[in-house]
Amino acid sequence: MATYKKRGYKVKTKVEKEKEVSAEEIESTTAEVFNTLDETASKTEEWVAGNQKYIFIGIGAIAVVLLGYLIYTKVFAAPKQVEAANEVYQANSYFNQAVNIDLSQNMVNGLATRDSLFNLALNGGEGKYGYLKIISEYGGTDAANLANYSAGIAYLNLNKYVEAVTHLQDFESDDIIIGAKAKGAIGDAFVQLNKLDDALGYYEEAFKHSSNDATTPIYLLKAGITALSLDTPQPAKALEYFNRIEDEYASFKTTADGKLLDVYIGKAEALNN
Structure with missing residues (x-):
């Protein structure tokens, strides 16, 4: 029997058939992925709907913490930093005078004056706080941190080595x-x-x-x-x-x-x- 090709008909090659199969597989896989995403989204929506109360509580708690931090920073911490910086001025003045004393002129009197100034820097004078009070009253401020360093150096010069170690170890920089x-x-x-x-x-x-x-x-x-x-x-x-x-x-x-x-x-x- 004679065979013939219909006009306009083209026999598909093996490669083209494989491409068609691959396209079908991709479409099938894509459909499965979207179905999975739809199922996941539905489950997520269900979970959210069932746990709205706890979600809102969690969001509220985070908001409260952030608001509290902002209030503390603006209302309490910032003024405390300024107050501590103003208060430490006199202690720093005593400390700097002690450090800059020239001991070569009169060792005995020089040491006595130096030690007196270091004690004033530590304990305060002229109605102003010393380093020890600043550390206890303004903990967490930059002034209190630096006061630990200066107190440590003062104690080191006063031959109070345990106290020096304690304050210097509390200093961070x-x-x-x-x-x-x-x-x-x-x-x-x-x-x-x-x-x-x-x-x-x-x-x-x-x-x-x-x-x-x-x-x-x-x-x-x-x-x-x-x-x-x-x-x-x-x-x-x-x-x-x-x-x-x-x-x-x-x-x-x-x-x-x-x-x-x-x-x-x-x-x-x-x-x-």
Whole structure:
């Protein structure tokens, strides 16, 4: 029997048939996805409808917390910050006078005056709060935080090392200089308390706090000296710290402390061999 093709009819290739099947599969999968989404949406709507009360309570609670925070910040915290900053002025004046006293002229009288000023800075005078009162009355303010640092330094100079450690540990700062000095001052206090392991740890924290010419070589040197002074000396660690000063902070060797660096390096090398 003869065969023929109808006019306008084209035989589909295998590839075209496979494409048709793939298109059908895609349509089927898409339909399933939309059906699933519809079912999920319906379940979500049902859940929301059944839990509206709790949802509104949750939203209300969040709103109350945010509103409370804004009220506290604007109504209480901000004025408290200003009041604390004004109150601390006199204490800072006593502190700065104490720090800047020239002890070379008359050591005895100078020390007496300095100690008196530090005590005024701590306890207050002329009807104004000292650092201790500011810390207790204005906790959470920047002024109270800085008061902890100044109180710690004052106590350190008054040879009250436990109190110095307490206040300096309560002080927080990311400042590259003051942050390092606070940790270094804790190390100084622990040296005086003969807790050299603790002192070494804080000196290491001090020079790791930031890298700068003002504080880093000082605390590298103190850390190295303390490492040599431990009951079980650590000369390798000390040598590492001394060499770092030599390599990275050469200008420090022109200072009074830096001029002894070669002596300490020699001692560390002798113990390390």
